[in-house]
Amino acid sequence: MKKTTASKTSEEPDSFVELCREFLVSGFSAIPVKFGSACLACQLLYFKPHQVRGTDDSRPADRTLFVLNVPPYCTKDCLNRLFSRCGKVEAVLFCERPGGQIHTTDDTSTFFPRSQEIRTFKVAYVVFEKPSGLRKAAGLKLSEPFVLSTRDQPVVTGMRKWCQRYTQDRPDVAELQSELDSYMADYDKRKQEELEKEKAQGEEPDEEGWITVTRHGRTPGAPRTEAMEKKALKREKKKRSRRELMNFYTFQIRESKREHIAQLRKKFEEDKDKIAAMKANRRFRPY
Incomplete structure (x- = not known):
């Protein structure tokens, strides 16, 4: 208009x-x-x-x-x-x-x-x-x-x-900090209530006898310390480096696959011989 x-x-x-x-x-x-x-x-x-x-x-x-x-x-x-x-x-x-x-x-x-x-x-x-x-x-x-x-x-x-x-x-710094503290306190309280509710649901069976399992687990484990985190990262890094060295070149990957296939074939032939021997030793005994 x-x-x-x-x-x-x-x-x-x-x-x-x-x-x-x-x-x-x-x-x-x-x-x-x-x-x-x-x-x-x-x-x-x-x-x-x-x-x-x-x-x-x-x-x-x-x-x-x-x-x-x-x-x-x-x-x-x-x-x-x-x-x-x-x-x-x-x-x-x-x-x-x-x-x-x-x-x-x-x-x-x-x-x-x-x-x-x-x-x-x-x-x-x-x-x-x-x-x-x-x-x-x-x-x-x-x-x-x-x-x-x-x-x-x-x-x-x-x-x-x-x-x-x-x-x-341009808010006042003290008032802004007070509002942030209040919001975080409410958030922590709400999260704590959710955890307690999930824990209570996981420990008590329902009417049919089932127990609800949450992503937090029935019994939360001890939190990882900084030393434990370093050890886990070190083990993972060592495992990764060993795997990379083992299959660093293309011909190494090809050779490892060939060896694996040869081992499978050998085991297959051995299993066939065992089955044939079992069939030969089987006898009919009606009485």
């Missing part, structure tokens, strides 16, 4: 209601918004009830409002303040395009976020707690533009935003 930016001048309609009618898109309602109270230019948000094919638990059809032409600086808090006058908002979801993947932020780590902010015009899905909120929002009209950035709830943009992000990307 073509992005439309309208600013109020002397040639434009006297009221923003007429402005919304002039740039109205078929099937959508429009609300004018602007970044700050001192801004003259405004942006139109187009919205309508969301229609879903099939089932979607995150965007139910009877409680979800579909919003287009959302500017990059518009946050979830801004849309929550805008549409909360129609009813309590349960969630605000952002996508890069209609029907696309929902943009989520992983908050499990303070210092390593796994998702990036959408920096272009985006699509929003406003989910109300009750269907009545969607019905009120479908007929929502404003006589003046809705201000996104206020004194109480400012929207940080421009140089201040990049400076803030730069500061957030």
Whole structure:
């Protein structure tokens, strides 16, 4: 959809209601918004009830409002303040395009976020707690533009935003070390619980009398020391060098194969003679 930016001048309609009618898109309602109270230019948000094919638990059809032409600086808090006058908002979801993947932020780590902010015009899905909120929002009209950035709830943009992000990307060393220690402690605890569970399963037979054998074994052996590791590596190296010296040249490999085949043939002939002798010595003794 073509992005439309309208600013109020002397040639434009006297009221923003007429402005919304002039740039109205078929099937959508429009609300004018602007970044700050001192801004003259405004942006139109187009919205309508969301229609879903099939089932979607995150965007139910009877409680979800579909919003287009959302500017990059518009946050979830801004849309929550805008549409909360129609009813309590349960969630605000952002996508890069209609029907696309929902943009989520992983908050499990303070210092390593796994998702990036959408920096272009985006699509929003406003989910109300009750269907009545969607019905009120479908007929929502404003006589003046809705201000996104206020004194109480400012929207940080421009140089201040990049400076803030730069500061957030450089974490405090002590806090980072604390988070790493906490993560490793949870990891060690989880691994210990898995080992104890596997050990308990391996020692106790099930209903049919079978014992589960895990990759860790029923009784874990003593860990190898550094001296034991060196001895094992030395034995392996000696074995490898002996094998390489034995079959270093091509004619040596060929001769060893010939000797092996000759030994097999000799043993085969000896076994044939033994079988023939056993057959000759066998006698019929009925009584």
